[in-house]
Amino acid sequence: MAVNLHLAQQPEADELLGRSPLAALVGMLLDQQIPMEHAFTGPRTLADRLGTDDLDAARIATMDPEAFAALFAEKPAVHRYPGSMAKRVQQLCQYLVEHYGGDAEAVWRDAPDGKELLARLMALPGFGKQKAQIFLALLGKQFAVRPRGWREAAGAYGEEGSFRSVADITGPESLVKVRAFKQEAKRAAKAAKVSGPQ
Template sequence: MAVSLHLAQQPDADALLSRSPLAALVGMLLDQQVPMEWAFTGPLTIVQRLGGSDLDAREIAGYDPEAFAALLAAKPAVHRYPGSMAKRVQQLCQYLVEHYDGDAAAVWRDAADGKELLARLTALPGFGAQKSQIFLALLGKQFGVRPAGWRAAAGPYGEEGCHRSVADITGPESLSQVRAYKQQAKAAAKAAKAAKKA
């Protein structure tokens, strides 16, 4: 299945995410405490600074940690917290080398069902329950990775026709809808907190 992601909202970065399973995983890992486009442009920035054409889990796993942190911290930084994120990206790649021979797509290629796929994603360094469900929804909705029960395993993010997360972004319009949903959710959480205090 040809994949065409629009998460970085930048053609070269989106092309890398679409063709490289590792880039998609790294982008998802970086997607916290920074705007989504910044996070998903990160894999392309890393590739360019490493001087290659694609991300290589073995290369990143074996890279000198201080040098890799400096690579992510160079301006413009890959993330607001380049040091801690460099460490997480390396941990992710080391895990992939150890458990999947460096092949990121192997994480989902032969998962028996949605439950197993979710367990595999949750086991990845830096992937908590919510991040794993969102990535599982992204795999199902945009990569065509749909083992039995994938929607249920992805929880609310797997629902058809919703605009909750990066899994639902296919262009500028859906990006606006996801942003609006997140703002509403934030406002609702704030209101609930204020009501508790009252």
């Protein structure tokens, strides 16, 4: 079931994210140390460079690592760190092939509850607890994947009406609110660092 997303802020890129579970996972994986929209445009850019309309975990998993890294590095680069992120995307796809037969949606399709879903997401290469919780919140809020206890498992990211992460972005207005929240959180963290422990 395709979902209408606004994470990349580009219709073609968002359309792919909304219908391809693997593209959504790859976008989430890429979402670090670069602007969020750039990260979530990455799967569309990759699909285009692979000459396909979707991403295929089995194909990516078996590609020559250097050739795959070269796709990432082509201008404009898919990520600020094309080499290491190409490696991570391949590792993610290899894990999906090994554990889920290459079917990204199988990660969450039959998850009995939020706790199990969080554990499955945290087991994915490149997904720490925070990234896993944000993706879990995205699944619940925008993909209607809501196993029992999903909000609790997603932590603060699962809160209704919050503007903390990509899970809460449904258009330009909410993007501005999420940006503001993140900037405020950064400022608070910096201030706490400067003042040190009391």
